[in-house]
Amino acid sequence: MSNQLLFFLSALGAFNGFVLSIYFAVNAKKKIFTNYYLSLLLLVLSIRIVKSVFFYFNPNLSNIFIQIGLSACVLIGPFLYLYLKPETENKNRNWVKHVIPYLAIITVLGVFYPYVEHQIFWRCWIVRGIYLQWFIYILLSLRYIYPIIQKIKAKEHLKKIDLWFLSIYLGVLFIWLAYAFAAYTSYIVGALSFTFILYLIVLLLIFKNGNETTFFQEKEKYKNKEMDAEMQQQISQKLSIIIEKELYLNPDFNLEEAAKELKTTKHLLSQYVNETLGKSFSNLIKEYRIEKAKKLLETEKNFTLESLGYDSGFSSKSTFFTAFKKLTGLTPAEYQKSYSK
Structure with missing residues (x-):
């Protein structure tokens, strides 16, 4: 048996x-x-x-x-x-x-x-x-x-x-x-x-x-729906609004909210970020947040490294440290030290 x-x-x-x-x-x-x-x-x-x-x-x-x-x-x-x-x-x-x-x-x-x-x-x-x-x-x-x-x-x-x-x-x-x-x-x-x-x-x-x-x-959700140059330029210009208004500082900011703010569709925004920029929308927002954190490290002194992630739009300290290390190759403390030199 x-x-x-x-x-x-x-x-x-x-x-x-x-x-x-x-x-x-x-x-x-x-x-x-x-x-x-x-x-x-x-x-x-x-x-x-x-x-x-x-x-x-x-x-x-x-x-x-x-x-x-x-x-x-x-x-x-x-x-x-x-x-x-x-x-x-x-x-x-x-x-x-x-x-x-x-x-x-x-x-x-x-x-x-x-x-x-x-x-x-x-x-x-x-x-x-x-x-x-x-x-x-x-x-x-x-x-x-x-x-x-x-x-x-x-x-x-x-x-x-x-x-x-x-x-x-x-x-x-x-x-x-x-x-x-x-x-x-x-x-x-x-x-x-x-x-x-x-x-x-x-x-x-x-x-x-x-x-x-x-x-x-x-895998092929954008197949046969190529985005023309004019549309790419329009989406690119709209993306700058996210940076100008610092919308990424909201920890809950996502693709749906971005599409509403930029007055476009989730599909077009996702397609542009994936195909033209070669990354996911969440990774793009992470990059914006890390750039914000780098500026804070370079210009501000009256904050703790623990609070830096929250000030940059991350929902947790561990998520911030992981993303910062991945994108810069350094920890926030190491980056601050290298910049001060």
């Missing part, structure tokens, strides 16, 4: 992975290209998990199938990276250099050094190389997860799309850890860890029924 339960739980994740892979490839709203990366990511993960499940419960599994399962791992990292990478950076067939070379290498190795005849070589060198490459892509992908981590540290509200990307990233990282340290636990742990797909399904259902822009659409 225990073996049957273990088989069911470990195989369940793989089955759900195949189902979700097909869903994103065929039925996802608006056929957004990045969803194909997600579909392929889930597919190669599922192939790897199925191989683990059947090998654990049937050690006599065909070596060809083992080779296919191991080879699928070489694409997990690249597809994770390509999915998390912003659409604006995924241009000009960028996927080719992250997919084709690895496919070619693993195919050549599989033909000239098949697993059937070179098991020791695969276990000692190829498999280790595959897991190293997978881990390198996990590190590269951290670049696109780091802003979400910063939001968590600053206790900012996370969008549903942020939670989705974080779930995908942590899920893949956890599976890598399960396989990388399987020698110290159990080989089947990697397959069991894939049941995080169930969690993704729950998120999927929640997001699908939410009012917020779905994760299917958010």
Whole structure:
């Protein structure tokens, strides 16, 4: 009974992975290209998990199938990276250099050094190389997860799309850890860890029924709606009002309030800040607040560093210190000391 339960739980994740892979490839709203990366990511993960499940419960599994399962791992990292990478950076067939070379290498190795005849070589060198490459892509992908981590540290509200990307990233990282340290636990742990797909399904259902822009659409919500030069100039001029009136000093100042004050729409303002300035609206406001804090440090003396954040528009001291360090590379005290010199 225990073996049957273990088989069911470990195989369940793989089955759900195949189902979700097909869903994103065929039925996802608006056929957004990045969803194909997600579909392929889930597919190669599922192939790897199925191989683990059947090998654990049937050690006599065909070596060809083992080779296919191991080879699928070489694409997990690249597809994770390509999915998390912003659409604006995924241009000009960028996927080719992250997919084709690895496919070619693993195919050549599989033909000239098949697993059937070179098991020791695969276990000692190829498999280790595959897991190293997978881990390198996990590190590269951290670049696109780091802003979400910063939001968590600053206790900012996370969008549903942020939670989705974080779930995908942590899920893949956890599976890598399960396989990388399987020698110290159990080989089947990697397959069991894939049941995080169930969690993704729950998120999927929640997001699908939410009012917020779905994760299917958010990456390309500005597609085919390019802002002309005249509109960009108008928004740029309006943004100066935020600085002139120091509206950013209100800790609760947000995109909606800014749009009302500037007499424009949230969509246009967000599009300008994201596409033209290359940052989020919340980060733009942080920059305004840090500039205010720097001026206070340079001109005022009768205040404490603890109150500086509140005087600059931040809602908490920790949020202020984190943002200041990130943007200037110095703490407020270090900046004040360097300026006084």
